[in-house]
Amino acid sequence: MANVRPKVDAVIVGLGWCGSLMAEELTRAGLNVVAIERGPWFETSTDFPPSVDTDELRWDTRRSMLLPPAIETTTFRNNRSQTALPTRDWSLNELGYNVGGSGTHWAGMAWRFLPFDFEPYSYTLKRYGKQQLTDGLIVQDWGVTYDDLEPFYDRFEKIAGVSGKAGVLNGKQVEGGNIFEGSRKNEFPLPPLATTRLTDLFTEGSKKLGLHPFMVPAGQASQAYTNPLGVRMGPCTYCGYCLYYGCGNFSKSSPNACVIPALMQRSNFTVLTDSAVLRATLAEDGKTATGVTYLDRNRKEWHQPADIVIFSAFQMQNVRLLLLSKIGKPYDPASRSGVVGRAYSFQTVSGANLFFEDEQLNQYIGAGALSVQVDDYNGDNFDHRGKGFIGGAGILVVARGARPIGNADAVPPGTPRWGSDWKKAYTHAFQNGTFIFNQGTSFSHDECYLDLDPEYKDANGDPLIRVTFDYNENDRRMARFTEDKAVEIGKAMGAKIVNGFDSAATNYGPYLPASDHTIGGAVMGTDPKTSVLNRYQQSWDVHNVFVLGASSFPNNAGYNPTSTIAALSLWTAKAIIEQYLSKRGPLVEVSA
Amino acid sequence: MQRREFLSSALALAAASTLPAARAEVVSGGQPWEPGQANLPALPAPRQGGLAYFTQAEFDTAGALADRLIPADELSIGGKEAGCATFIDRQLAGDYGRGATLYRLGRFVKGTPEQGTQSPLTPAERWRKGLVAIDAYCQKTFSKTFVQLDGAQQDELLRGMESGKLELGSEVETRELFEQILANVREGFFADPIYGGNKDMASWKMIGFPGARYDFRDVIGKKGQKLTIIPTSLIDNTL
Numbered sequence: 064m065a066n067v068r069p070k071v072d073a074v075i076v077g078l079g080w081c082g083s084l085m086a087e088e089l090t091r092a093g094l095n096v097v098a099i100e101r102g103p104w105f106e107t108s109t110d111f112p113p114s115v116d117t118d119e120l121r122w123d124t125r126r127s128m129l130l131p132p133a134i135e136t137t138t139f140r141n142n143r144s145q146t147a148l149p150t151r152d153w154s155l156n157e158l159g160y161n162v163g164g165s166g167t168h169w170a171g172m173a174w175r176f177l178p179f180d181f182e183p184y185s186y187t188l189k190r191y192g193k194q195q196l197t198d199g200l201i202v203q204d205w206g207v208t209y210d211d212l213e214p215f216y217d218r219f220e221k222i223a224g225v226s227g228k229a230g231v232l233n234g235k236q237v238e239g240g241n242i243f244e245g246s247r248k249n250e251f252p253l254p255p256l257a258t259t260r261l262t263d264l265f266t267e268g269s270k271k272l273g274l275h276p277f278m279v280p281a282g283q284a285s286q287a288y289t290n291p292l293g294v295r296m297g298p299c300t301y302c303g304y305c306l307y308y309g310c311g312n313f314s315k316s317s318p319n320a321c322v323i324p325a326l327m328q329r330s331n332f333t334v335l336t337d338s339a340v341l342r343a344t345l346a347e348d349g350k351t352a353t354g355v356t357y358l359d360r361n362r363k364e365w366h367q368p369a370d371i372v373i374f375s376a377f378q379m380q381n382v383r384l385l386l387l388s389k390i391g392k393p394y395d396p397a398s399r400s401g402v403v404g405r406a407y408s409f410q411t412v413s414g415a416n417l418f419f420e421d422e423q424l425n426q427y428i429g430a431g432a433l434s435v436q437v438d439d440y441n442g443d444n445f446d447h448r449g450k451g452f453i454g455g456a457g458i459l460v461v462a463r464g465a466r467p468i469g470n471a472d473a474v475p476p477g478t479p480r481w482g483s484d485w486k487k488a489y490t491h492a493f494q495n496g497t498f499i500f501n502q503g504t505s506f507s508h509d510e511c512y513l514d515l516d517p518e519y520k521d522a523n524g525d526p527l528i529r530v531t532f533d534y535n536e537n538d539r540r541m542a543r544f545t546e547d548k549a550v551e552i553g554k555a556m557g558a559k560i561v562n563g564f565d566s567a568a569t570n571y572g573p574y575l576p577a578s579d580h581t582i583g584g585a586v587m588g589t590d591p592k593t594s595v596l597n598r599y600q601q602s603w604d605v606h607n608v609f610v611l612g613a614s615s616f617p618n619n620a621g622y623n624p625t626s627t628i629a630a631l632s633l634w635t636a637k638a639i640i641e642q643y644l645s646k647r648g649p650l651v652e653v654s655a
Numbered sequence: 656m657q658r659r660e661f662l663s664s665a666l667a668l669a670a671a672s673t674l675p676a677a678r679a680e681v682v683s684g685g686q687p688w689e690p691g692q693a694n695l696p697a698l699p700a701p702r703q704g705g706l707a708y709f710t711q712a713e714f715d716t717a718g719a720l721a722d723r724l725i726p727a728d729e730l731s732i733g734g735k736e737a738g739c740a741t742f743i744d745r746q747l748a749g750d751y752g753r754g755a756t757l758y759r760l761g762r763f764v765k766g767t768p769e770q771g772t773q774s775p776l777t778p779a780e781r782w783r784k785g786l787v788a789i790d791a792y793c794q795k796t797f798s799k800t801f802v803q804l805d806g807a808q809q810d811e812l813l814r815g816m817e818s819g820k821l822e823l824g825s826e827v828e829t830r831e832l833f834e835q836i837l838a839n840v841r842e843g844f845f846a847d848p849i850y851g852g853n854k855d856m857a858s859w860k861m862i863g864f865p866g867a868r869y870d871f872r873d874v875i876g877k878k879g880q881k882l883t884i885i886p887t888s889l890i891d892n893t894l
C-alpha cells in the first residue's frame with residue numbers, strides 16, 4: 064500500500080449528522096480532522112434549489128439521493144434456517160450517500176427519547192418484575208440516562224433549529240406540549256410549525272378520547288433563525304418536497320444547512336469525498352487503531368493515519384466496519400456469546416388507513432415533520448400489567464406532502480388498482496385518504512443479529528452484511544395493542560373507513576411497509592459481555608475507536624432516532640475532548 | 656464474484672448519469688460551488704425516428720397497455736395520449752432501464768416472498784421479454800397481437816397477469832412484469848411532463864395537485880377549503 068496521507072488527530076468515517084457534529088466539536092477544540100465520505104459533495108444552490116427539487120420521479124420514486132443497492136446492500140433472511148439473499152432493489156434500507164448523509168433527505172422529526180428508553184431493564188424490573196419479559200428478549204440499560212443527555216439534546220435542538228413546544232419545563236407541565244416527555248431545561252428554539260386540517264382532525268379526535276395530542280418537534284424552521292454556529296436558516300414554505308428531497312430554502316435541519324457551512328471555514332478540517340473506507344487498521348497488539356484504509360474515486364487504495372478513529376457511517380455500516388476491521392468479538396447466536404452484531408432490531412409499526420367522506424385535506428401542503436402525535440401509549444407511559452409486553456408506540460398523523468406517484472395505491476380497500484374505477488377512487492382519496500402511523504418501540508432478541516454474509520459481496524469484493532431478523536412476541540403484542548388504539552382514534556376523527564394495519568402481524572421483509580429505522584448491532588452498555596461500546600461509545604477493545612449512530616442503541620424507542628444519535632455524538636465529543644485527550648485509554652474500567 | 660460481472664457493474668455505475676456526479680475529491684477552506692451549474696435530471700436524447708429504446712411495435716403495445724390501465728374517461732385523457740409510452744421509452748433508455756442502481760452481483764436464486772425480487776433482468780430487459788411473451792400469448796389464444804384485441808379482452812389478460820392466474824411462460828415472471836408495467840405507466844401519467852408523459856399536466860389537474868410549486872405559506876391557513884391552484888411543471892418556458 065503506497066499511498067499514505069499525512070497523519071491527523073482524528074479521522075471521521077462518514078459525514079452525516081453524527082460525523083459533522085463530531086467534526087464541529089473536535090475542530091473547535093483545535094484538533095486536526097479529516098472526514099472521509101463515500102458519497103459526493105451536495106450543495107443547496109446547485110443540487111436542490113426549488114427548480115431542481117420539485118421532482119417526485121427523480122428524488123422520491125427513483126431515490127436519487129440514497130445509497131444505490133448496486134454499491135452496497137444487505138442480505139436478508141427471517142431466521143437462521145434460511146439462506147440469506149441480497150436485497151437487490153430499493154427497500155426499507157434507505158442509507159445516505161452524500162456529504163450530509165441521510166440528514167439531507169430525512170423527514171426531520173426531531174425527538175428526545177423518554178427516560179424509560181435508556182433504562183428499560185431497570186424500569187421494567189421495578190414496575191412489573193422480570194415476568195413481564197418474553198423469552199429471549201434482549202432488554203438492557205444503556206449506561207447513559209436521559210438526564211445525562213439533556214444538555215446535549217438541548218444543544219442539538221439549537222444547532223438544528225428545531226420547531227416545537229415544551230411539555231415539561233424544569234419539572235413542570237406546560238400547556239400544549241408533550242406532557243410525557245422527560246423534563247427539559249429550555250423551550251425549543253423555534254415555535255411549532257403551522258397546523259393543517261389533518262392535524263386539527265387528529266387533535267380533536269384524540270382529545271375526545273381523553274388523550275394528549277401535541278405538535279411533533281420538527282427539523283423545519285417555523286421562522287427565520289440563526290443557530291449557535293452563526294448559520295442562518297429560512298422559514299419553511301411547506302412545499303412538501305421534503306422527505307427524500309433536499310431543501311432549497313435552507314429551512315430543513317440538515318448537516319448541509321446547519322453545520323457544514325461553519326465547518327468548512329476551519330483550516331483544521333478537510334473532507335475527502337467519493338472515498339469509501341474499507342476498514343480500520345490496527346496496531347500489532349490490536350489494542351489501538353492506527354488509522355483507516357480507503358479507496359478513492361479512482362479505486363486507488365490509501366491509508367489515512369490518525370490517533371483517533373470515529374466510525375459514523377450509519378448503523379449498518381458501523382457494524383460492518385467493525386466486523387471487517389476485526390474490532391470486538393462477533394456475536395454467535397448458537398452459543399449466545401460475542402457482541403458485534405448482537406442486539407440488532409428495527410422499528411415495530413402498526414396504524415390505520417383512513418378515508419373520509421367529504422374532506423379537503425390538501426395534504427400536498429406540508430413538511431416532513433408537520434405532524435401531531437399522542438404519547439399516551441408510548442414507552443412506559445401507561446400501565447402494562449397483564450398486557451404481556453413492554454414498550455409502546457407514538458401514534459401520529461403527518462402532513463408531509465402527498466405526492467401523486469407515491470400515493471397511487473392509497474385507495475380504499477377493494478378498489479381496483481387501475482382502470483376508470485381506480486381513477487375515480489384515487490381522485491377522491493387524494494383529498495380524503497390518510498393514515499395514522501404508530502411508530503413503535505423494538506427490543507431485540509437472541510435470534511436477531513447481523514454478521515458478514517458468507518457468499519454475497521460488494522463491488523470491492525468485501526462481504527455484505529447479513530440481516531437475520533423477524534419480529535418477536537413482545538413487539539407483536541405491542542403492535543396489536545397500539546393498532547387498536549389507532550383504529551379508535553381514526554373513528555373519533557370521523558373517518559368513514561378505518562382499516563387497521565400491523566406490520567408485525569406477518570413476517571418482516573425489507574420491501575414491506577414499516578419504517579427505515581434500524582438500530583443496534585454495536586450497542587453501548589455497562590458490561591463488555593453484552594455491549595460493544597462503553598457509555599461514551601468507546602470500543603471496549605480498541606480504545607481509540609469511537610462509534611456513533613443508532614448502532615449504539617440496545618433497543619429502539621417509539622420515535623425517530625436522530626436527535627438521540629446527535630445528542631450521543633455531542634456527549635461523546637465532550638468525553639473525548641475533556642477526558643480522552645489527556646488519558647488515551649479506556650474511559651470506563653472493567654472490573655475483573 | 657465473477658470478474659466480468661464486477662466489471663460490467665462498475666461500468667454501469669460509471670455510465671449512470673443520474674447517480675451523483677463525482678466532483679472535487681478533497682474539499683477544504685470553504686464550500687465548493689460551480690457557478691451556473693445545476694444538477695438537472697438526465698434526459699436521454701431520442702434516437703432517429705423519435706424513439707429512445709422501444710421499437711415502433713413495442714411502443715404501440717406500451718401505449719395500448721397504458722390506455723387500459725389509465726383509460727380516457729370524463730376525468731382525464733387516457734394513458735396513451737398522456738404520453739406514458741414516450742415516458743417509458745425514455746426511462747428504459749436511461750439508468751433506470753439498465754438497472755444501474757440494482758444490486759446485480761452474485762448468484763440469482765429464488766428466495767422467499769419476503770426476500771423480494773431475485774430476477775437477473777433489468778427493467779429494460781423485462782419490458783422487452785415481457786412484450787414478446789404477451790404477444791405470444793395473444794397469438795396462441797386469439798391469433799392476434801395485444802394491440803389488436805378489444806378492450807375487454809385486454810382487460811381480461813391484464814387481470815389474469817395481476818392475479819397470477821395467467822402465466823406468460825418461463826422467460827419472465829408474470830407478476831413482476833405486471834407490477835413493473837403498472838408502476839411505469841402510473842409514473843408516466845403522474846411524473847413531471849419534463850419526462851415525456853403527463854401531457855398538459857392532465858393527471859395533476861385530475862387529482863388537484865399543484866405540481867412544482869414551492870411555497871404554500873399564503874394558503875396553509877385555508878384549512879379544509881378547496882384550493883384551485885393552477886399547476887406548474889419543471890419545463891423551462893424561457894428556453
Ligand SMILES: Cc1cc2nc3c(=O)[nH]c(=O)nc-3n(C[C@H](O)[C@H](O)[C@H](O)COP(=O)(O)OP(=O)(O)OC[C@H]3O[C@@H](n4cnc5c(N)ncnc54)[C@H](O)[C@@H]3O)c2cc1C
Pocket residue numbers: 076077078079080081082099100101102157158159160161162163164165166168169170171172173174306307338339340341375376377378380431432579611612613623624625626628
Ligand atoms: C427517508 C428517511 C427519513 C428519515 N426521517 C427521519 C426523521 O424524521 N427523524 C429522525 O429522527 N430520523 C429520520 N431518519 C433517520 C435519519 O436520517 C438517520 O438516523 C440519520 O440521518 C443518521 O445519521 P448518521 O450520521 O448516523 O448516518 P448517515 O446520515 O447515514 O451518515 C453516514 C454517512 O457515512 C457515509 N458512509 C457510509 N459508509 C461509508 C464508508 N465505508 N466510507 C466512507 N463513508 C461512508 C455515508 O455515505 C453517509 O453519508 C430518516 C431516514 C430516512 C432514510
Ligand code: SF4
Pocket residue numbers: 282283284298299300301302303304305306308309310311312313314315316429430431
Ligand atoms: S417542507 Fe419546508 S423544510 Fe421541507 S423541503 Fe419544503 S421548505 Fe424545506
